[in-house]
Amino acid sequence: MTKRDIIIIPDPVLREVCEPIATVDNEIRALADDMLETMYAAPGIGLAASQIGVLKRIFVLDVAKEDAPKDPMVFINPEVVWESEDKSVYQEGCLSIPEYYEDVERPALVRVKFLDRDGEEQEIEAGGLLSTCIQHELDHLNGKLFIDYLSKLKRDRVMKKFTKVAKHSGKI
Numbered sequence: 001m002t003k004r005d006i007i008i009i010p011d012p013v014l015r016e017v018c019e020p021i022a023t024v025d026n027e028i029r030a031l032a033d034d035m036l037e038t039m040y041a042a043p044g045i046g047l048a049a050s051q052i053g054v055l056k057r058i059f060v061l062d063v064a065k066e067d068a069p070k071d072p073m074v075f076i077n078p079e080v081v082w083e084s085e086d087k088s089v090y091q092e093g094c095l096s097i098p099e100y101y102e103d104v105e106r107p108a109l110v111r112v113k114f115l116d117r118d119g120e121e122q123e124i125e126a127g128g129l130l131s132t133c134i135q136h137e138l139d140h141l142n143g144k145l146f147i148d149y150l151s152k153l154k155r156d157r158v159m160k161k162f163t164k165v166a167k168h169s170g171k172i
Ligand code: ZN
Pocket: 093, 094, 095, 096, 136, 137, 140
């Protein structure tokens, strides 16, 4: 397993739409393992492939409580097949937007279809933090970030701040 570098806004890679994965082979499993290692090291509870510059439809997450055993999950070609009309609000953060947190409203429950690390088809219904996390990571695969749900004023402010940081460090 290799820890990869996490891409930070305003890098345009984060706005790319990721491509479906044709076959879940050892290369994809190695990618999933790298993503999990990168996520745990950050530390974070979710990571999408585009956040390490790989434009494939895969994300990993682990929403187990801190004192509980690790519960790594791998979602390949995920698709939301149903979402509740009920909404819930969570304070979200993102490894690509470090140390920035805001409340985001999303459907409280989602049913999601995906392939697991073995390429087996799975369908789960998720609520609570898992639901929010799945929706947040799935957005990444479509080039969408949680700041897109905020007011333009807030979004502009955070983009400006990170653009300044990137310029300062010579990244753009
Ligand atoms: Zn994120």
